[in-house]
Amino acid sequence: MTHIAEASPVQSHDNTVPAGPTAKATARAVNVTYGNTRAVKNVDLDIFTDEVTALIGPSGCGKSTFLRCFNRMNDTIENARVSGDIRIDGEDIYGATINVVQLRARVGMVFQKPNPFPKSIYNNVAYGPRIHGLAAPGPDLDQVVEVSLQKAGLWDEVKDRLDQPGTTLSGGQQQRLCIARAIAVNPEVILMDEPCSALDPIATGKVEELIEELRGRFAIMIVTHSMQQAARVSQKTAFFNQGELIEYGPTADVFTKPKHEQTKDYIMGRYG
Amino acid sequence: MPSLPKHTLKAYDAELDELRALVSQMGGLAQSLLEDAIAALLLRDSKRATQLIAADKAIDTLEIEIERLAVQTIALRAPMADDLREIIGALKISAILERIGDYAKNIAKRATVLAEMDQFQHMAILPEMSRLASGMIKDTLDAFVERDADKAAAVRDRDPQVDSLYNALFRELLTYMMENQRAITPSTHLLFIAKNIERIGDHATNAAEVVYFSATGNALEATREKKDRTAFATLDDWQSK
Numbered sequence: 255m256t257h258i259a260e261a262s263p264v265q266s267h268d269n270t271v272p273a274g275p276t277a278k279a280t281a282r283a284v285n286v287t288y289g290n291t292r293a294v295k296n297v298d299l300d301i302f303t304d305e306v307t308a309l310i311g312p313s314g315c316g317k318s319t320f321l322r323c324f325n326r327m328n329d330t331i332e333n334a335r336v337s338g339d340i341r342i343d344g345e346d347i348y349g350a351t352i353n354v355v356q357l358r359a360r361v362g363m364v365f366q367k368p369n370p371f372p373k374s375i376y377n378n379v380a381y382g383p384r385i386h387g388l389a390a391p392g393p394d395l396d397q398v399v400e401v402s403l404q405k406a407g408l409w410d411e412v413k414d415r416l417d418q419p420g421t422t423l424s425g426g427q428q429q430r431l432c433i434a435r436a437i438a439v440n441p442e443v444i445l446m447d448e449p450c451s452a453l454d455p456i457a458t459g460k461v462e463e464l465i466e467e468l469r470g471r472f473a474i475m476i477v478t479h480s481m482q483q484a485a486r487v488s489q490k491t492a493f494f495n496q497g498e499l500i501e502y503g504p505t506a507d508v509f510t511k512p513k514h515e516q517t518k519d520y521i522m523g524r525y526g
Numbered sequence: 527m528p529s530l531p532k533h534t535l536k537a538y539d540a541e542l543d544e545l546r547a548l549v550s551q552m553g554g555l556a557q558s559l560l561e562d563a564i565a566a567l568l569l570r571d572s573k574r575a576t577q578l579i580a581a582d583k584a585i586d587t588l589e590i591e592i593e594r595l596a597v598q599t600i601a602l603r604a605p606m607a608d609d610l611r612e613i614i615g616a617l618k619i620s621a622i623l624e625r626i627g628d629y630a631k632n633i634a635k636r637a638t639v640l641a642e643m644d645q646f647q648h649m650a651i652l653p654e655m656s657r658l659a660s661g662m663i664k665d666t667l668d669a670f671v672e673r674d675a676d677k678a679a680a681v682r683d684r685d686p687q688v689d690s691l692y693n694a695l696f697r698e699l700l701t702y703m704m705e706n707q708r709a710i711t712p713s714t715h716l717l718f719i720a721k722n723i724e725r726i727g728d729h730a731t732n733a734a735e736v737v738y739f740s741a742t743g744n745a746l747e748a749t750r751e752k753k754d755r756t757a758f759a760t761l762d763d764w765q766s767k
Contacts, residue, residue: 474611482604511743521606523538524531
């Protein structure tokens with residue numbers, strides 16, 4: 255467990271043990287298998303509310319699979335099996351008492367391709383708060399929608415056309431709409447799986463600026479193939495290769511003097 | 527040092543190779559300019575010294591070329607880790623070599639003046655200082671090309687030798703000047719020449735520190751031995767000896 259920050263004591267698999275003093279979420283000895291293939295091998299990682307953690311690594315390295323463990327998205331894949339210990343605020347999210355629908359409200363997710371519902375802009379954002387009973391229809395819900403769109407930096411662009419379909423927005427606006435939708439249910443953790451790979455540089459810049467603004471309110475984990483993006487938006491970087499967490503540390507260190515040869519070769523674009 | 531695997535993009539490797547080659551070439555020119563200027567001085571070859579004054583231009587041109595290529599590579603390749611440190615290293619070393627070139631050029635200028643003067647005191651220490659400083663430049667550049675941190679650290683450890691020779695020469699020249707007023711002008715030129723070489727040694731040391739950082743990502747420990755004591759010298763120090 256050498257790549258874990260010292261502040262976070264190693265967790266046993268006993269439900270009574272609290273999480274480390276500052277970690278929002280902890281993963282210990284996490285393994286994910288698809289049938290006979292081990293996609294994630296014995297990974298330990300902590301994520302913190304005041305930091306963005308970037309997961310980088312070559313395609314198939316297990317970073318997205320690992321990310322999806324945090325809101326149990328892997329449950330939806332038939333032959334995927336997750337083992338190990340994942341906690342949010344010390345609570346085992348794979349525990350018997352966990353309501354997965356509630357969990358996914360606490361742990362929001364933004365995907366590679368913007369996927370607004372085929373509903374109005376308003377209803378895209380209002381959907382979550384409504385089904386989770388977080389706001390009564392009417393002025394309360396209007397307020398939640400407005401605040402969420404403001405936090406997502408989209409309000410000024412859409413306030414005059416909230417009744418139009420979300421799909422009429424540009425790609426970058428759709429992605430920010432999806433972020434507004436995720437934050438509307440007051441999540442604690444936001445997972446982003448290559449959120450900018452379908453966006454142009456300007457839209458990417460807006461999403462990155464948004465990530466920076468959201469940092470501190472949510473623990474954010476982002477999977478990205480863009481080394482530059484990881485360098486720009488994150489405070490901690492985790493490099494995965496072939497299912498293993500190879501290196502984890504402050505982003506500035508990982509990109510200027512990585513400790514492991516594999517990390518170094520990957521970020522420099524060198525392959526033997 | 528283990529060599530790094532090649533980049534997936536071959537053109538990127540080619541650019542880094544070119545950058546290293548340019549730095550190496552620039553170092554070679556600065557080194558020869560120093561050696562040739564000292565040779566011209568000792569041979570009292572005013573014509574050769576005049577040619578050398580113009581030769582410094584080639585060094586300046588290379589610095590501009592290195593700057594252009596480094597900026598281009600940073601802009602187009604977004605270098606990371608070792609690659610980034612190496613490119614920044616190339617930029618810093620080229621600026622240092624340009625300065626070394628200026629010092630060597632200044633030696634050539636003084637050589638043209640000294641060649642016209644009465645036979646000045648033969649200075650056995652000068653070529654020795656120059657040989658040491660020139661060796662430091664060469665080994666720094668080799669360490670850069672080979673990414674050899676140990677070699678760079680060893681260069682820095684040699685600077686005190688240059689400083690010691692400079693102290694000795696300083697004392698010797700001061701003695702001549704006290705004994706004979708007519709020796710003051712040539713001795714002052716010689717003193718500046720020696721000071722130039724001493725500064726070249728310092729610059730080579732700085733370049734070696736850059737190479738060390740470029741190779742390892744860590745700064746070389748700050749404690750380095752300084753032997754140049756002439757900044758604190760008074761006339762009394764020498765008269766009492």
